[in-house]
Amino acid sequence: MENSEEHKIVSFKTYLIILVSLICFTLLSVFVTKIDLGNISIIVALSIAAIKSLLVFSVFMHLYYDKKMYSIMVAGVILLMTLVLIITFLDYGF
Amino acid sequence: MEQDTHDHYDHEGSKLGMWLFIFTELLFFGGLFIVYGVSRYKNGIAFSMSAEELDVTIGTVNTIILLISSATIAMSISSIQMKKAKLTIALLSVTLILGIIFLINKYFEWGAKIDHGLYPGSDVLQQFGNGETLFFGLYYFMTGLHALHIIIGMIFIAVMIVKVRNGKIHADRFVQLENAGLYWHLVDIIWIFLFPLFYLIA
The missing domain is CATH 1.10.287 (Helix Hairpins)
Structure with a gap:
């Protein structure tokens, strides 16, 4: 390492x-x-x-083998996408 | 010193740059998935009915083809690290051929839909409601954009084959190959989500 x-x-x-x-x-x-x-x-x-x-x-x-930094960034992007999805659906009476 | 700056090589920096690019791609497709989600929420029945028009078998076959191609390009990175250039080229060639097979399947799939009059702006679709039009509009746009990424990925891989053959990519210097792999896996991940959303919701 x-x-x-x-x-x-x-x-x-x-x-x-x-x-x-x-x-x-x-x-x-x-x-x-x-x-x-x-x-x-x-x-x-x-x-x-x-x-x-x-x-x-x-x-x-290779996220499992690479530096933690990459996994954290990917998780951040997925979190952002999930938030945008949820916020969008708030407008459609969810 | 001049030689040094000319020959600058930063494995970590190159890979980080590729990941940042992949994030923009994820957000790009993410936006389309949100459009899909809202459209489906508002036109649930039309989406389910339209999805029945799609061929699950061809979709499953294409999914498996892409998964195998992802494995072969991942293996090519291991083999370049093991200093096996010939094996690397063979694995990359297999990946390339699988990409071509994927596109051929896509050609026949789209061809069959177009023969049935199911394409954006067609007379058949205009007789249906908004839901069907939205479904097939998104189907052509999202799978088409994905196919475009397959073509770009294939060009990327073809360049890698030439570079491995020329000895530009070797066991101590393979970040470009790794980045080509990352790109190809991204294309795979997008398909992993397109497949259930378009083919399996009937």
């Missing part, structure tokens, strides 16, 4: 495990929305999408 020139080499195995779980989550979201659960299925599909993006952010985009 001391030496910033050293970059962690993530193993192919890690990437393949993440890839398989991403594909499983995709198929799961297709399967869940096939069963008619009304509004719940949308929430489930979006939650699965959130988990998938978390996996891509942390492993594929």
Whole structure:
């Protein structure tokens, strides 16, 4: 961690495990929305999408291995987007 | 000294710059997702009915294609760090080919919709209400903008292949490749959200 020139080499195995779980989550979201659960299925599909993006952010985009600074900034941007979304919906009688 | 300034290399700074650019992209698409959210909230039934027109199978296949391509570009960064230039080029080429397959699928998907008269300003859509028009307007705009990002990403990757081959990118100097990867993953993340919102809400 001391030496910033050293970059962690993530193993192919890690990437393949993440890839398989991403594909499983995709198929799961297709399967869940096939069963008619009304509004719940949308929430489930979006939650699965959130988990998938978390996996891509942390492993594929190396946030898990990089300096904390990057994760904090990404979290800040997501928080900003969520706030704008909530504030927008306040205008539509939510 | 002159040599030094000419050959200035700042891994951390380059990556930070790429992340800042990615944030602007996230906010850009975030705005569109808010437009989608409000439109859907106001036209729930029309959105569900319109989404049934979309082909879930082709959407799922394209999702898996993009996920695999994300994994291959991530693996290419590991392989350049392991000083395996040939493997890096092979993995990047696979990523590029998967991007092309994604776009070919998109071409057939859009083509089928247009054949059915479902495109912005078409006679068929005008017979439907505002909700359907909004859905297909957003569908073409958001997936089209995403496809544009795929094309830009592919150009980025093609340049990386040439640079790895020329030895400009190697185990001690690979931040450009890392940034190309970050861009490609961003495109993947946007698709991860476009897929359920357009294909799975029927």
